[in-house]
Amino acid sequence: MTARTIQQLFDLTGKTALVTGGSRGLGLQIAHALGEAGAKVMISSRKAEDLEVAVAELQGAGIDARWVAADCAKDTEITRLADETLQRMGDVDILVNNAGAAWGAPAEDHSAEAWDKVMNLNVRGYFLLSQAIAKKSMIGRKSGRIINVASIAGLNGNPEGMNTIAYNTSKGAVLNFTRALAAEWGKYNINVNAICPGFFPSKMTMGTLKAMGEERLAAGAPLKRLGDDEDLKGLAVLYASAAGKHITGQWLAVDGGVSVVTGG
Template identity: 70%
Template structure:
């Protein structure tokens, strides 16, 4: 007998690890998975932010925990995975959301800033996927990996945006998603990416202040930027059995911006 839609989207009994989960898009995704029944472990660098985020999730009836760590450090990544398993059991869902950006013209972009962006946006995605995959997903022949990319990884920039390292890193996440999906499909693991457009966040605050949210909204067919609900549906689809036959896909959540700039 086939399951109902409600049963397919139900995450009761599942455990999710969300990197960069203390605020913004990561916290929105954590809310979505927790509201569907998953136990949540948040990780990012700042303990105070994590504590506040976990309290917010708990106020919504979600089983939430947190671990402060540097996502670009291999030893820290392993510690997070070990501690998360101790707290909630084997990890069923990994959300690779931790990220950073840096604004500078390509000709003058500091090398240390390039390395910082690449280490967090690309290296951490590999490290967490490898650690969780080897420890939890491959042995159990089941897993869901959700990578947070960006429409910045799907193309170039208008002249007012000088984020060469960020765009390059998100392009890497896009292809990492496809490559890992191909390699790990045999283990029952799906690997997909969300490519958000402009959402209000600490990372986009500078651009929103410079260009204006209204002006950015005018460039989207839906005439709006993202809000604090717009990633929830896709994240839950990727994480649940409703999306069990979807892998290696990159879905833009951008109000249609990528549709009119794809060619």
Template identity: 65%
Template sequence: MRTTQQLFDLTGRIALVTGGSRGLGLQIAEALGEMGARVILSARKQADLDAAVARLGARGIVASAIAADMASAEGVAALATEALAQAGRIDILVNNAGATWAAPAEDFPLDGWDKVMNLNVRSIFLLSQAVGRQSMIPRGRGRIINVASIAGFAGNAPDSPMKTLSYNTSKAALMNFTRTLAGEWGRHGITVNAVAPGFFPSKMSRGLLENAGEEQMIRSVPLQRLGDDEDLKGVAALLASDAGKHITGQVIAVDGGNSAVR
């Protein structure tokens, strides 16, 4: 019987993390690398990727990067092809790349809707399908972790500054994508789970925190704090490792209790 430390060990595993050059994606990549995985980061901007790879390397993590535009089917296919060419296989796929757009529902532009839905849902389907078909299903094992959001659990209050119809819709869709894919691919030894972060300071949330007021946001959270640069590490390590081998189809909120009281 393995020890708990052995169950969490990711030595020899290959992880692909999209949106991995900063924020939550980089935090997750760091966690997987610290547990022994080799990490491949993907994002649009090469300079950001280079900085992230250097940061991980300074921590003793073996990392590389692939610049890719997840907004197109061709970009997703190219990413899967290049990642598999680099590493030979993908053991862990973290679907973190995403976008948001704010506008009142009655004025919401179609291009804004399509941008969010294409990146937050369509690209995740395409990349999961490609990695599953080319690497995980033939090998009979894999871990897929989708980064959703507590915005997928509910709508926005009438007095909320958040006018994020497409974002909330996309994250709710991602949650049921997670459950449905878990049901189909469990027989292949693949687990599919999602984490739903609450409010974390990031480039994406900066405008929201400024508009709503950071102190007001904190007061709405039972733990009276925002997420930090460590709070996703534990759940990511659990879901990526053999410690979580009997967990699939789940959405785990990491939000200081915010979704419990909304």
């Protein structure tokens, strides 16, 4: 076989991607990346009005984008999301599990209800949607890419003042879920990998940024800055494309080096 060029390896033309939590922040950035590489993109989140704005932005960039409003913390909504995506878009080649929740409270005061909310969306939701898409689209075709958005919070504890034990626990679970699923589904030619973002300005991290201070967080990174609107693009396309066909069960931190100095 003639080796493909680098442009051919990263080309996603003809592929279809589903990105949860895709209406803003990191999910929208990933949706842009996959669409810019040639993929058709379905984005999902809970709020239709946010999705409409995001799809207009994607379409304005020349991307074939559509949306489905769904709550990935609910089993029936996950099933509906998978079925509607497959009905409207055809087979899903790339699944990006990104929808997530965080909760800030000291461990001794953290409620069980809040714990369950975080774990249901950040872990159970990833599993159920991966299972639904794989069974209905990827396993039979022996082809697929699953990208799980974890976090450097899943690699270690937090600095004093960042009380997010449920979030940290959930993201640690996502990393081992990624490894275990990659090992089990490799026989179906399904690659499963994770991205571990560091501190990016987003709605989910606003509490952390306010509590810790953006300047302090940036100063703690060897590259001395927070993540921006393009820092996840390259890794997302690598994992999704033929360029990453021999990578599975792995995670990579995109954090400006924070995990290097904190022992992640």
